[in-house]
Amino acid sequence: MSRPTRTSVMRSETRRRAIRHGIGADLGSLEPDNQFLSQRLGKGWYSRPPMAAPIKVDVLVVGSGASGLAAAVSAERSGASVALVAKGALQSCNSAKAQGGIQAAFGEDDSPEQHAEDVWQSSHETADRSLVEVLTGEAPSAIHWLEELGVEFTRDNGGYRLARCGGASRKRLLQVGDRTGHAITSALRDTVEASSIRRFPKSPLNALEPSANGWRARCGEHVIDAGTVVLAAGGRCYREAEERGELSTNHPGATGEVTRIALELGAETRDYDALQYHPNGGAWPATMQGYSIPETTRAYGAVLLNADREEFTDSLGPRDAVSQAIFDEVEAGRGVETPDGRPAVYLDTTRIAEDDAEISLPYMLRRYHAGGIDPLGEPIFTFPVLHYQNGGLVIDDHGETTVDGLYACGEIAGGTHGRNRMMGNSLLECTVFGRRAGKAAAEKARG
The missing domain is CATH 3.50.50.60 (FAD/NAD(P)-binding domain)
Structure with missing residues (x-):
């Protein structure tokens, strides 16, 4: 994998998140939106038939x-x-x-x-x-x-x-x-x-x-x-x-x-x-975007690295602290860019033993292999992704x-x-x- 150029991501691009104390949201945005849901769940999820017997x-x-x-x-x-x-x-x-x-x-x-x-x-x-x-x-x-x-x-x-x-x-x-x-x-x-x-x-x-x-x-x-x-x-x-x-x-x-x-x-x-960000959102390949990389990668030895291949946080810290550290590193200009221009840092999965990966991370390996990437042979791209209420x-x-x-x-x-x-x-x-x-x-x- 060729090494991306160091990138300085502007504040407006990363929109600094206050991870440690949660992300605000307006309750008023929660009104049901049938068009929104039907577009994502398919036809037939919602209907208004006559009142049936209880x-x-x-x-x-x-x-x-x-x-x-x-x-x-x-x-x-x-x-x-x-x-x-x-x-x-x-x-x-x-x-x-x-x-x-x-x-x-x-x-x-x-x-x-x-x-x-x-x-x-x-x-x-x-x-x-x-x-x-x-x-x-x-x-x-x-x-x-x-x-x-x-x-x-x-x-x-x-x-x-x-x-x-x-x-x-x-x-x-x-x-x-x-x-x-x-x-x-x-x-x-x-x-x-x-x-x-x-x-x-x-x-x-x-x-x-x-x-x-x-x-x-x-x-x-x-x-x-x-x-x-x-x-x-x-x-x-x-x-x-x-x-x-x-x-x-x-x-x-x-x-x-x-x-x-x-x-x-x-x-x-x-x-x-x-709201919580998952520290290890998939950033590349595109098929991993919107998915999380199992945090057990870090349990079995993977660490987070910046553009200089330096560790910058405790990879086994609490989720909010790890996510904030990634946001801060990217905002400070020490992140990397994915091939499609997204901000990221490295997750060095090459440190995971092959036996551990085969037993505890088989699905992740299959997904990355399908995208032409060997996580045990090269670091992968990661960036926090919205995950949990x-x-x-x-x-x-x-x-x-x-x-x-x-x-x-x-x-x-x-x-x-x-x-x-x-x-x-x-x-x-x-x-x-x-x-x-x-x-x-x-x-x-x-x-």
Whole structure:
């Protein structure tokens, strides 16, 4: 690979981001936009047919990513009748795209308490302590639950193959190669499809209002009466990126209108302005733009380099610190340009052992090889990309929002990560709080 010329990228081109304390966004931009969504999700995702006879269930779950699927399974196993609605197809979600892994304290030198301390520090002491303790305390049991559903985590020497990720003080990241999210959502989807849960794909939540017996929801062509509702519709980073003219790792359905519906019902939010950039967005080849490079590359030895091939930051630091360091390096004129003129720095993946790459990064290798690049033979280009909504709806330890009978879990909820999420905790949050919200919603609906 020929070495690009050093480039001095102007402030107007990089638009300095205040990563450490989140990126602001106007709630007013979240109104549903059917044209916007239909262009990205295809025809038939939304319609306005005549009012149908209501479908009656105990629990309605909105969203079919990892948190929604986990909530639906948990509610059904708690004895509730459940309806699961999704904007697109089941498993068409951000969770299925998650690559890096899921954290749980299984190491001999680790503990849920140490995991909690790492989360607290990564959040810059802004997370909800109670939620963090639930997250880390139930992490091992969440892993075993996923295994019962069919997830096969990568193993090594008779135990889990654990990696240390950015912001963590111990090796505690479990993986299924570098497609962990796909493995988890596939197992959850298969469990849902084998259950009595009623499924309504391409049925977005358009309206939700209190009723005498709980809630009435309009979801596409369906009217659903439910005792309780679990919102698991994810964040809004795809739409934010579109409006900013930036790239995002997010699925096109991540547009945030379900949060607007919850706000109109009186739900409260916290840290909603704090959006997260993934430090390792793919910058070249073009087929990698809008995708993330697994952060486990850095767990297995890759480091970030500037135009002079010098390390300029702790490659295993918290996400916001690493992203800000990349922005600063490029703005200072020490970045590089991709062949199509985009700002970037180097991720020196040549330092990764071939065995580690083949076991833990097979999908990444295939994607780069398809673009004519060998990541083990030459450094690759990277630049931060909009990735995750850190804050969201305020919830208690069981996922209930500030509105009685309305629950939330996954990326739509706030508090667990504060203003900065540590890598590997999103799939964990989806599993832990999806299970909790589903169970609590079922118990309340059944009285």
